Amino acid sequence: MLFNSYEYALFLPLVFALYWGIGGQKPILQNGFLLIASYVFYGWWDPRFLILIVISSLIDFYTGLRIHRSETPNERRAFLALSLAVNLGMLCYFKYANFFIENLNDALTTLGFTSHLSSLNLILPVGISFYTFQTMSYTIDVYKRRLEPTTEIFTFLVFVAYFPQLVAGPIERAIHLLPQFKKNRYFNSELASDGMKQILWGLFKKVVVADTCAIYANEIFNSYSQMTTPALLCGALYFSFQIYGDFSGYSDIAIGTSKLFGIDLMLNFKTPYFSRDIAEFWRRWHISLSTWFRDYVYIPLGGSKLGSIKNLRNVIIIFLVSGFWHGANWTFVAWGALNALYFIPLLLMKKHRTHTDTVAQGHSLPTLKEFFQILSTFSLCLLAWIFFRSPTLEDSFRYIQKLIEFNMRVDRMDLFKYLPFIGILVLWEWFTREKEHGLQLKKFPPLFRWATYYGLVWLICRFLFVQKTFIYFQF
């Protein structure tokens, strides 16, 4: 089920009413409803793949308990390995099997062998990259003794399948989410109202910004060979706002929905395009994934404690793995590598922790220096997004090659007509950058607030279903 669908518009109030009406304040009933609702939500797409979620959940529940109870380190390691093997095995099989087969075929052909390996006819289960990472974090935390495993199976099942964040995150940690399912939840009117506003803001970013940018981005990227520099620049700009609107919009809807059920989800985006360097960008973009890689890959590899060479190696590894996580294509690996390349100079100069606060905090405008820092960081991101969006590496390089031909002829004015809307979004986000989302407008009079809400609802209805699916569903 998509967040921007009529089904969801009926599903959410129904689950909300049952959760608070019948579920009352009893965690068992509330969790039961959430579990059923989550399985319906996921099964709406394809019920066959529910089995994968259940298998992943049951194995991690069991291995979590066994790791905790095991007395020897070998036994503990064995159960951790079982959990990782099942989750990574599922992920590799469904997401990367064809990629490995194709690349093996290419490699064998290059070496002069004849390869008969044919591609598998696989459907990528929605959200598999997200829920496998979430459940792996549970077993790793239990193994590291950072967390006591839960003995309540339904609580664990709902932790894995919790529908607001099941298919596209935020990738939650058991330490943060699991205790919330165990305790009593009471309705908080203010939190729920804020949740509704966050859902509205997320829908606006998805439906009005991302889906409309997608039309132009697709057109430009699909026929980039016939485009000139201004259009190609515009294409990269459209895609950067498409992916931002799409993914941060999804996260806002997920977090807002969760607030309706009295459950707090972690912040996933914090106005990343206002970052002053690439390190800050990565602290603000897809926060739940970046911190996941930091905690479960970078730190176990030694982090920054094993000297600068190993630190450099670890940074490169997490950027490459992060790129590969996004998809089975060399373009994503190149995107990760490019980001590593941006990051390494900051690391070597020990400037990767310079900007940990919000830009121009307490001021309405940035300084000239900050402005140019933001502009240069955004330009670097723009370049990297070309790799992310292009179907092949060859296309990415050709796109960039065409871009730097500097043919400034403008053939089609219509490609630029959505840019003012992006400008409005940027301005709005700038003035609300210190807030959790763009509709925390408490200091404004009610009339202005309600007019804004109605205006956004009108725009969402106007632009609904230009494009339907969320980009991050495919990851």
Place this chain on the structure above:
Amino acid sequence: MKKFIIKNCIFFSLLGVFFLGNYNLNRYFQSKHPVSLPQVDFLFLGDSHFERGINPSLIAKSANIAVQAEPYIATFHKLKLLLRQNPQIKTVLLSLSFSNLSELNEVEFFDSDFAQYIFRRYYPVWSLDDLNELKFDRQIYYSIFMRNMLLFPKKHHFSDFLGGFTEDRKTVDETKDKANLLKHFVRKGKALEVSKLSKAYLFKIVGLFKKNEAQLENLIVIIPPLHPKYLSSIPQNHLDSFNQTVKKLRESGVSVWDERALYGEDALFVDYDHLNSAGARLFSLEISKRLHSAP
């Protein structure tokens, strides 16, 4: 909780009032601004075959409102509305080609590539009851309905479905057009069946004429010219079904003018199943001659 629910009820009720107001205004505009057609004797209806192939300026007292990719389910409701609002229409000439009876006409309702265009054109004439007998993309239908009926008052709702003659001077380009030769019979590698629904709606259109709705006196079905290469590529099941349909139409008293093999020169076609402007000129003159010589 109470405060939250009351606040949300007020918010959504006001929104509902706004939508309802716009809906009623749009219904009012639909009834106040009907589709008025010129005073003509001959009205050409159908899909791209007539849109490209019939030049009404060459046929006295005629109008062409054919529009590309129009399925018969749309033609039926469009004609019903037009006859109600334009009782002067006496003779309707309907295009019938192999594409009209292909399953492609049903795909148009759930394949998002098509559905956006189809619903945008015909939302004023379709009710949910009409659509419920086929598989259709509800999300796209609702969003288009909402966009056009609920968000703002709109005076003209019928402008998109009227269509008309489109001139195209291009001629057959074998390298490009060959790839599209089977476009009506195969989609995304899958063979398309004959559409029972399209056949049913063709006979519903005949039914309108039989019921003598709004004094409609004459319905002529015309099979437009097709390129020999197209004719020789039609799958047997489609060919058999088509010929049976023509036979059934004739048995029910409808005049069917079969012009499918009228021309064979590349120079008269845009691609393998549409006439270009030169072909349209010849074909329109031919039809005009037949219409004005008919008793």
